[in-house]
Amino acid sequence: xxxxxxxxxxxxxxxxxxxxxxxxxxxxxxxxxxxxxxxxxxxxxxxxxxxxxxxxxxxxxxxxxxxxxxxxxxxxxxxxxxxxxxxxxxxxxxxxxxxxxxxxxxxxxxxxxxxxxxxxxxxxxxxxxxxxxxxxxxxxxxxxxxxxxxxxxxxxxxxxxxxxxxxxxxxxxxxxxxxxxxxxxxxxxxxxxxxxxxxxxxxxxxxxxxxxxxxxxxxxxxxxxxxxxxxxxxxxxxxxxxxxxxxxxxxxxxxxxxxxxxxxxxxxxxxxxxxxxxxxxxxxxxxxxxxxxxxxxxxxxxxxxxxxxxxxxxxxxxxxxxxxxxxxxxxxxxxxxxxxxxxxxxxxxxxxxxxxxxxxxxxxxxxxxxxxxxxxxxxxxxxxxxxxxxxxxxxxxxxxxxxxxxxxxxxxxxxxxxxxxxxxxxxxxxxxxxxxxxxxxxxxxxxxxxxxxxxxxxxxxxxxxxxxxxxxxxxxxx
Numbered sequence: 406x407x408x409x410x411x412x413x414x415x416x417x418x419x420x421x422x423x424x425x426x427x428x429x430x431x432x433x434x435x436x437x438x439x440x441x442x443x444x445x446x447x448x449x450x451x452x453x454x455x456x457x458x459x460x461x462x463x464x465x466x467x468x469x470x471x472x473x474x475x476x477x478x479x480x481x482x483x484x485x486x487x488x489x490x491x492x493x494x495x496x497x498x499x500x501x502x503x504x505x506x507x508x509x510x511x512x513x514x515x516x517x518x519x520x521x522x523x524x525x526x527x528x529x530x531x532x533x534x535x536x537x538x539x540x541x542x543x544x545x546x547x548x549x550x551x552x553x554x555x556x557x558x559x560x561x562x563x564x565x566x567x568x569x570x571x572x573x574x575x576x577x578x579x580x581x582x583x584x585x586x587x588x589x590x591x592x593x594x595x596x597x598x599x600x601x602x603x604x605x606x607x608x609x610x611x612x613x614x615x616x617x618x619x620x621x622x623x624x625x626x627x628x629x630x631x632x633x634x635x636x637x638x639x640x641x642x643x644x645x646x647x648x649x650x651x652x653x654x655x656x657x658x659x660x661x662x663x664x665x666x667x668x669x670x671x672x673x674x675x676x677x678x679x680x681x682x683x684x685x686x687x688x689x690x691x692x693x694x695x696x697x698x699x700x701x702x703x704x705x706x707x708x709x710x711x712x713x714x715x716x717x718x719x720x721x722x723x724x725x726x727x728x729x730x731x732x733x734x735x736x737x738x739x740x741x742x743x744x745x746x747x748x749x750x751x752x753x754x755x756x757x758x759x760x761x762x763x764x765x766x767x768x769x770x771x772x773x774x775x776x777x778x779x780x781x782x783x784x785x786x787x788x789x790x791x792x793x794x795x796x797x798x799x800x801x802x803x804x805x806x807x808x809x810x811x812x813x814x815x816x817x818x819x820x821x822x823x824x825x826x827x828x829x830x831x832x833x834x835x836x837x838x839x840x841x842x843x844x845x846x847x848x849x850x851x852x853x854x855x856x857x858x859x860x861x862x863x864x865x866x867x868x869x870x871x872x873x874x875x876x877x878x879x880x881x882x883x
Contacts, residue, residue, distance in 0.1 A: 408579055409447060412571050416449050420556065421569075423451050426521030430512050431457045431479070431486075433471040433592035436527035438478070439580050440572060442587060444525075445482035449571075457486040458515050460508045462493060471592045487515060501602050513559045513566040528553055528570045531577040534623040535607050537630050542607075544694060546675075547637040552630035643669070644676045652677070657737075658745050659684050663723060663730035667705060674701050681734040682719050690717060704732055709834035725834035726750065727857055728791035743838045747771065750835075751856050751878060753842040758807035761846065763874050767806045769844060772881035775806055775856065777846075780873040789818070789865075791857045793877040796864035800872045802848040806856075809845060815852050817859040826852070833858040846876055 421427070427450050431437040441457055444450055457479040459472045472488045479486035491507040493500060512524045528536075533552045540549035555573050559566035572580065584591060600606045615622040647669055651662035659681040666674055675697050683689045692715070700721055703713040709730070712722040721734045722742065727750065735741045752770040753759075759767050766776040780786065786795035798804070809826050816823040830840050833855065846854040853864040854876055 408575050409443065409583075411574070412443065413447060413449065415555070416571060421450065421523065424454065425523055426454050426456065426516065426519040427523045427525060428512055428516045428519065428521065429455060429457050429484075430508065430524065430526045431459055431475050432594065433459070433475050434527075434594055434597075435584050435589070435591040436529055436572065436577075436580055438589050438591045439583050440525065440527040441479065441482070441484065442583075442589060443571070445484055452483050454521075455484045456515065456519060457484050458512055459486070459488045460511055461488055461490045462504060462507070463490055464493070465594075465596065467592070467594070471594075474592060489515060501604065509559055509568075516566050522566050523569060524559055524566050525569050525571060527572055529572040529575050529577055529580055530627055531608075531623060533573060533630060534626040535604055535612065537626045538607055538611065539604060542603075546694065547633050547640060547672075550630065551634035551637050552627070554634070640672050640676055643673045644680060647673060647677060648680060652681070654684050656745050656748065657685065657741060658733050658735040660726075661732040661734070663704070663732050666732055671701075674705075678704075678721065678734070681721070681732075682715055682717075685719060685734055685736045686717050692716065710836070724836065743836070746836050746839055750839060751775070751844050752839060753806070753808055753844050756808040756842050758805045761804040761806050763804065767844075769806075770842070774879045774881070775844060775846070776877045776879065777804060778875045778877075780875040782873065786873070789860050791878070793875065794854055794860045794864075795873050795875055796846070796853050796860060797866055797873055798848055798853065798864065799850075802850075802872075804846060804848055804853070804874075806844050806846055808842055809840065813852070815855065815859075816862040817855075818862050818865040820862060826855070829855060829859065 427444075429437075429441055429444060431441050444455055445452065457475060459475040461468050461472055476486045476488065489511045491504075491511050493503045493507060509524075512526075516522060516524050537550060537552040540552070543549075553570060553573060555570050557568050559568045583589075596602070597605060598609070600609060612623065619625065647665060651665040653660045661677060661681060666677060669677070678697055678700055679690075679692055682692065696716060700713045700715060703711055704721060704723060707713075707723050709723055709725050712720055714720055715734075718736045719734065720736075720742070721732060724731055724733055724746070726746075733742060733745070735745070748771045751773045754768065754770050761767050761775070761777050764776070764778045766774055768774055780795050787793065789795075809830070813826050814823040815826045815829050817829060826845075827840075830843065835843055835858070844856045845852055846856060850863070852861050854860050856878060
């Protein structure tokens, strides 16, 4: 049985420390019994670090006998064991899925209690073919079509753990032959024959039918999973780089640079949205193609303030933020977005005028500060940015930082004519809830700078001996 040597080689690749506690999920069936036998009789992991765990759902009369058999067998092989009882909510939409979640949660909790982070299960190559086919029928992307992985994070329903599947490349016939050769006597779970469950229908009905078209169909499904797993790694590497370069998790929101996102390949855009939703929800979600596609199309073609709803109370929206367009993803109502915008864009402490000395500063809300300083007459002025401008004013100008005044006009630098400030704010995509306390710099003659956005035409005009000041916007990082 050369495949046991392959398992040894794969296991001893440096990923598992011999001092790490390892939980082995054992139902008593042939697959998990063979897995436990391998751990007991091959030099895979020290026996004193192993714990066999039987998950008791409390639904089948055979379960008590199975639990006793698992514990007796583990004791015979010198391995510790536990029986963990779980309850499946009667309101669960899918008993099969709810039971799976409960098993993983229980196994992860035992591993955590033992001070470890490893859970081993007996999924094999036939399970892999069934999983890939099941995911295909339900609708999935690369992540689902690659099937299960030999090493993966334990699903989000339990403590952070690593799930390892040592038998994933081994076929059921090989496992059954091993059990016969070693005189193992597994239990038989009658529910495995119940075609009311989707996986059993695939195993007993669909795969045999497909086998009639191609006897190698299961092998081809597994091979496809391996090919797509490699492609998935490429996409995930690009997603990881993009996330590191221009994604920020901030205050319960995720902020993505819209330009960077739009310039990314479509596969990366989709995965970034999935990652963003997972980040704000706290765990991975099984988002359908339709949901992701609707969101990515809305954000790809939308304008400022475009919003799109996502599952689990999540939202995504386009916003202009200090001179650049961003995609914001969050969970909750509009107040979450408004609060973040108010924290991260300049706002007056109160909607009243405040004098701005030169040199001097005015403190704004949430760690923002606006400063003014003389600018040398013969120095070359930098181009205006959201963070600083050089404004031309009279030598006697008395500067103030204040809110907008109803009906006042503003002519931006380079503009054809004047327009109401409200209209200019709208063109600059300043969120409506923030406009009442949005700071402007003005003097006795009117507006000089719509802070963070536009310099006034008169403040950008040159004179023979101009009096110039440098206006800068600062945000505390503390």
